[in-house]
Amino acid sequence: MSRTPNNCNGRNMEIPTALYLDVGEYWCLQQDKERFNIHYHSNDISSRNVKKDFQFYCNSTTNNFDNYSIDTAPKLNNTGVEMMEVHDYVPALEYFHRSLNSLQENFGYSDSSPITAAAMTSKAISKIKEQRASSIEYDEGVSNCLTPVKMDGVVTELIDTLDKAASIVMFNMGILCLRLNINREANEYFSRALFLARTTGNSSPVSIVSILRNIGCIQYRNRKLEEAIDAFDEALEYRNVITDELEVASILNSIGVVCFHLPKPDTSRVMEYYTEAIKIRRRKLGPNHKDVATVLNNIGRVHYLKEEYPSALKKYLEALRIRHKELGMDHLDVAATAYNTGQTHHQRGDFERALKYYQEFTRIALPKLGRYHRDMATILKCTAQIYHEQRDFQKALSFYKDSLEAGRSALGIHPEVASILNKMGNIYYERGDFDMALDKYKEGLDVERIVLHNLHPNITVTLTNIGQIAKQRGDYQVALKFYKEALDIQEKAFGETHPDIAITLSNIALIHYQDKSYAKSLNIYQDALRIRRDTFGDSNLDVASSLNSIGLVLFKLGLHDMSMQSFAESLKTRRSILGNEHRDIAIILYNIATIHMERGEEEDALKCYEETLRIERAALGSDHTDLTLTLQYIAQVYQLKGEFGKAENAFTEVLRVQRINMSDTDPSIVQTLRNLADIHMENGSISKMMEFISEATRIMIRTGSDDTDIKLSGLCFYDLVVNPKSAPAA
DSSP states (O other): OOOOOOOOOOOOOOOOOOOOOOTTSEESOGGGHHHHOOOEEOSSSOHHHHHHHHHHHHHHHHHOGGGSOSOOHHHHHHHHHHHHHTTOHHHHHHHHHHHHHHHHHHHOOOOOOSOOGGGOOHHHHHHHHHHHHHSOOOOOSOOOOOOOOOSSTHHHHHOOSHHHHHHHHHHHHHHHHHHTTOHHHHHHHHHHHHHHHHTTGGGOSSOHHHHHHHHHHHHHHTTOHHHHHHHHHHHHTTTTTOSOHHHHHHHHHHHHHHHHTSSSOOHHHHHHHHHHHHHHHHHHHOTTOHHHHHHHHHHHHHHHHTTOHHHHHHHHHHHHHHHHHHHOTTOHHHHHHHHHHHHHHHHTTOHHHHHHHHHHHHHHHHHHHOTTSHHHHHHHHHHHHHHHHTTOHHHHHHHHHHHHHHHHHHHSSOHHHHHHHHHHHHHHHHTTOHHHHHHHHHHHHHHHHHHSOTTOHHHHHHHHHHHHHHHHTTOHHHHHHHHHHHHHHHHHHHOSOOHHHHHHHHHHHHHHHHTTOHHHHHHHHHHHHHHHHHHHOSSOHHHHHHHHHHHHHHHHTTOHHHHHHHHHHHHHHHHHHHOSSSHHHHHHHHHHHHHHHHHTOHHHHHHHHHHHHHHHHHHHOTTOTTHHHHHHHHHHHHHHHTOHHHHHHHHHHHHHHHHHHSOTTOHHHHHHHHHHHHHHHHTTOHHHHHHHHHHHHHHHHHHTOOOOOOOOOSOOOOOOOSOGGGSSOO
16 A cells, blocks of 8 residues: 665666677677577678668658558557557557568568567457556556657657667567556566667667666566666666656656665665655646655655654645645545555554544545455554554454455455454454454464465464463463474574564463473573573663563562562663653562562561552552552551551552442452451451441342452462563464
8 A cells, every 4th residue: 555775876887789790690689699589680781781771761661651561660660659559459569560570571680579469369458457457556656658669750860770670669569568567578578678779878769768767667566676776776877868857856766665665675765865856846846746745655654664753744744735636535646645644643643533544545445446455454454453452342353354354355365364363363362252362363373374484473473372372271281382383483583592582482481380380480581581681681671571570480489589689680670761650660569569578578568569559550540450459468568567547548449449440249349348347347346347248248149159258368479471572463
């Protein structure tokens, strides 16, 4: 949709020159004879006579066709051009072939063309036209030169060699194939025309720049980016002899577009090309021309790639304004810029504006592309992602299903289909519907195994997602199987020290931790920590996460001093990076408080719990359900210290938050009511105790629960051993 530069320093151009040989010899470009099957043969006339006779031949047939045979190269070429201009492509190709044959008959010129007129039946052309109509592209400014060349006027005066005559016909045949979207044959004809035009240099009747631009466009459409850059770079080397500045701007923009699509684009170089191109276009065309909008749209994409979203939005909105005015409200290029604008708002978290522009794209594109087009699958997926991020799972699933249907119809078995399936799996996972999540992840994995390399990172992500579900279900051996398969792929693809391997090791360590295999868990967490320290150094959040996980395992092993040391190191790193008010700081403080509680250091524990609560309230608000766990332990500490009033206040705050976030019959509320009853019993307030016991009993009777005491027991940790990067993701 928005599909989603080399330095032009100039080079020594090796332009082949024709070899003019004696009578009885071949007059040829011997070094490329095998490739092009083109040669000139003169057994009975000299090269000088060939050029002289051909000049007379051109002039005669141009000025008075009645005095010469109808099968003459210039007239046949010109008739082919006329046929092509009225879309009679089969006869046009036939005339071009006859023009080349005329050169052969009169001057010994031989041709082996990649396509014959007989092959281009009406049915074949019909299919080609249908294909062309269905392969709609959005304007990036990479445009072909589609103006054919007639052998008349000034052009005829330039034709003084067979090279020049043949290059014209080959160029025209290439244009014919371009118009029919037959790119392979078009590239072959243009390559032949280029080879011949180079022999004549600047006196060629066919523009070498036009040929190179067409070759560059074809290679770009075929995703042969390096070859496309070579063609456009060579075209740009002629900029000093190009009379039309707009052609220079077009080449500059084209190089920028191709370089933008390289696997690792040099965005600074790309921006240089675009900046020079738009400067020329604004000067020659004015600020509100549609071609200016095209470059603005391209510049916006560079800013987007660099995550410079305000700058990207500015360019997109300017391009959209021009395109609305110049192209109308229903043009596909308007839709493309609308999509880009929506995507940028999406990245900035402005979901309302993003949806507005996504809807504009859909309004324009749906009637033109149809429901089952790949771009419709993309826009439906983007819309679903917005609802997903807003946690409107029902709407998100509806759009994902429509996107999946469109994607399967348009693309078949394709990585984009696997991505949609994985995102659907994410929603089901977040809803707690593990069966449906597993089905979608497995469907996605089946597609990925078919269409992706067996060491592709997307496969490891899907394997990790499936392992995550098995872990949630307590199927630890199944989870280990999938995590280890993911690890095996990563080690083969990246070696044993890649940071992604540390993530998978952390997942495996977590399985052993939850399975109470603490010694195994510790060893694997230490391997993950070593990789992260070697990769990132000590001051890194992933390193801090590993230290927190190791602290948890050490606590389970009863090594409290070592556990405290690990937590303290993690806390120091997080504070240096995140400051003192971040939620992750509260998590480490909570874990440190729990060690103090285990040691009986109640004052130190209380200090850490209260600092945890302060940060949580600032980060999450006073009504967030995560506050209840910290408040419960603060209440317990006060209860142990005999400060029953403070304990009652803390448990009362727990009850308030629970009633905001839970149903009135939730077992957690019953437990808090019992805790309050215990406080009043210890404080000697029997009537208050009975009040809370009675309320708890009424809830249990309504819900059919038994009278089992579900008081808090033991100590609880914030367990961050699951790195956020290992959560389900497409």
